[in-house]
Amino acid sequence: MAVQTSSPGRLFLITGPSGVGKGTLVTALLQRHPQIWLSISATTRQPRSGEREGEHYFFLDRPAFEADVAGGGLLEWAEFAGNCYGTPRRPVEEQLAAGRPVLLEIELEGARQVRRSFPSGFQIFIKPPSFEELERRIRGRGTDSDAAIARRLERARIELAAETEFDAVLVNADLDLALAELERLMELV
Numbered sequence: 607m608a609v610q611t612s613s614p615g616r617l618f619l620i621t622g623p624s625g626v627g628k629g630t631l632v633t634a635l636l637q638r639h640p641q642i643w644l645s646i647s648a649t650t651r652q653p654r655s656g657e658r659e660g661e662h663y664f665f666l667d668r669p670a671f672e673a674d675v676a677g678g679g680l681l682e683w684a685e686f687a688g689n690c691y692g693t694p695r696r697p698v699e700e701q702l703a704a705g706r707p708v709l710l711e712i713e714l715e716g717a718r719q720v721r722r723s724f725p726s727g728f729q730i731f732i733k734p735p736s737f738e739e740l741e742r743r744i745r746g747r748g749t750d751s752d753a754a755i756a757r758r759l760e761r762a763r764i765e766l767a768a769e770t771e772f773d774a775v776l777v778n779a780d781l782d783l784a785l786a787e788l789e790r791l792m793e794l795v
């Protein structure tokens with residue numbers, strides 16, 4: 607018989623439009639709180655330079671991704687700017703069962719799916735100080751084609767309209783302030 611070593615961990619989810627600085631915030635959060643377990647997603651997107659398999663994403667081709675979906679291996683999945691992204695189910699369930707706080711950093715459609723399967727999870731929406739600032743950040747990143755940038759901006763407008771669905775909204779104008787607010791929301795301080 608399995609021995610229950612701890613009570614189930616909490617599920618936290620961060621979403622917000624592409625370019626809002628979710629990745630930077632999450633990296634800073636994990637550095638300060640290594641007990642938090644960050645889910646690594648599967649994606650059909652091509653790796654950007656510097657991205658490593660199993661560290662940033664599990665990079666799959668479409669047939670492999672679709673096989674994962676069909677086999678029930680993903681907790682949620684969505685198409686975003688022409689690529690598929692999804693959260694592998696098993697590691698999330700294992701980490702929660704082991705009592706660790708689990709963090710997902712995913713887009714809006716996935717957040718909605720997770721809300722249905724984990725209604726007690728805490729979902730945080732990160733938004734930019736303004737749409738113009740978001741556009742400047744996405745263009746300034748210099749990693750995406752013009753077409754991909756246009757798709758991300760179009761999607762950002764849709765995501766920004768959904769902020770009221772979330773348990774908390776955090777404006778990312780200044781990294782240190784946003785990080786402090788995130789820690790407060792997650793009851794880490």
Ligand code: 5GP
Pocket residue numbers: 622623624647648651682683684686691692693694711712713714715716717
């Ligand atoms: P990027 O291509 O910039 O790495 O990610 C694009 C978008 O996909 C981001 O908004 C990111 O949060 C989202 N994303 C990353 N992993 C997942 C996932 O597993 N599921 C869903 N639904 N979205 C994800």
